[in-house]
Amino acid sequence: MIPVATPIIDEEEIEEVVKVLKSGFIAQGPRVAEFEEKFASCVGTEHAVATSSGTTALHLALLAAGIGKGDQVITTPFSFAATANAALYVGAEPVFADIDPETYNIDPEGIEELITPSTRAIIPVHLYGQPADMDPILDLAADHDLLVIEDAAQAHGAEYHGRMVGSMGDAACFSFYPTKNITTGEGGMITTDNEEIAEMARILRAHGETERYNHAYLGYNFRMTDIAAAIGIAQLGKLEDFNRRRIKNAEYLTDSLRDLEGVSTPHVAAGVKHVFHQYTLRVPGSRDRLMKFLNKRGIGTGIHYPKPIYRQELYRRMGFNASCPVSEKAAEEVLSLPVHPALTDEDLERIVDSVRDFFGQN
Ligand SMILES: Cc1ncc(COP(=O)(O)O)c(C=O)c1O
Known part of the structure; x- marks a missing residue:
């Protein structure tokens, strides 16, 4: 059987995982920090925040961007369910715009008519690894004061007119599920140039703690482990x-x-x-x-x-x-x-x- 997708793991990933297992730091630690730094540098953003999955990256990005109850987000219906589910998690309403028949990505032409006073964000998905048509989306967002959160779960390393996917919106979310272009087993990453979004995502990723045992917000445990990050660092190099x-x-x-x-x-x-x-x-x-x-x-x-x-x-x-x-x-x-x-x-x-x-x- 030729599988439709398969992870490619070799000795490098195995050795890196063994090193982590022997180090004593097996939950979030120095390898996660290193993976974040390398991933941010690859995408060209100021910040990268590692998470437990692409889904939790989307969930956190929306929360950190302040999207919640009563808000609408415009997205594509032709995606994995997690894209729209992220809006539901935060109490927002996903509103679906149709796609371009050739690229299968959200058609910017259909977005404007869906914008209401409750619209807060657009979530384009770079489906199948092809960037969505970002220029008209970014223009619309600027005209209507909307956020743009890229769902880049399928598009590590893709480029749009010379710009890296993951660097164009207010934030972007990647997945490292085993079928993806690179994997960590399970894992995700938020990339952003926005310091406040990055900071809030880091806080909410770890129980809303602003200091040890000081819980300022209702946070989650959406952390990546050093075991996963060690795989991710090796994969990023490839x-x-x-x-x-x-x-x-x-x-x-x-x-x-x-x-x-x-x-x-x-x-x-x-x-x-x-x-x-x-x-x-x-x-x-x-x-x-x-x-x-x-x-x-x-x-x-x-x-x-x-x-x-x-x-x-x-x-x-x-x-x-x-x-x-x-x-x-x-x-x-x-x-x-x-x-x-x-x-x-x-x-x-x-x-x-x-x-x-x-x-x-x-
Ligand atoms: C477009 C899209 N968004 C979000 C996700 C969710 O990522 P994960 O499976 O890592 O939670 C996926 C992948 O499964 C995806 O393909």
Whole structure:
């Protein structure tokens, strides 16, 4: 079986973890501080705050930015549920804007009409590793005095017109789940140039403590461990190489599949560095059949995502609805193929041959 995603862990990560285990500091300690410093320097922000997951990074970023009850945040429904759940955690209301049919990222054109006096923030997601169209989003936010929190969970190392993903909004959130471009097992990171957001995120990450046993706020335990950070430091050193391999694999797949009728290969917007967290085909009419065909041939696939977030049972029950026809259609037609750096040339050939076989165009 060729998995749709796999972490790449070698001796370096193992040795670094062993060093931590022998050091006596296994919870949040010096390795977390080192990972934060290196990650901030990689993204080019003043601050980075490590967390226990991408989800807790989003939760903390919204809290630290002062978003809460009565506030609305505008985001995309075509994402992992955690993006919108973060708004619910803080008592805010996610409001869904439809996506661009080619990049699957939030369409800036649909945002303005959703802005109300309660709107506090926009949360664009850099889906599949491709940066959202940030310039019009940042302009809208400036015009309406809104915050921008980037969900960069899938886009470590991606760039938008020369700017690093994670450095453009008021804050940004990354995930280090094992399927992501780099991993720490579980883990997350907030990046920001805003000192107050960073400081508040640090306080709320550790029980709202401003001093030991002085709890000024209702905080959480959202800390990363030094064990995870040691893996993260080793992985960060390989991010550029991992991304280069993802991009090369994606180029091979696109070159080999772009002439196929019945399939659209991924569109890369002008001026961006897409880091191919996912390589997602669009397969109108035959997505599910292609998926079964590939799975039978031992090729893992993924559907990111099978329904817009507002159609999830939780959101239905809470009374959410939205009209996002582009997202609805994408949810029926997208299929992600393996693109990760562990693929061999033979794996890639097998993937291409199988997709072409399905369409009888080999
Ligand atoms: C777009 C997006 N946002 C948020 C998350 C949440 O990250 P985590 O799984 O690390 O909590 C993920 C990843 O799963 C994601 O893909």
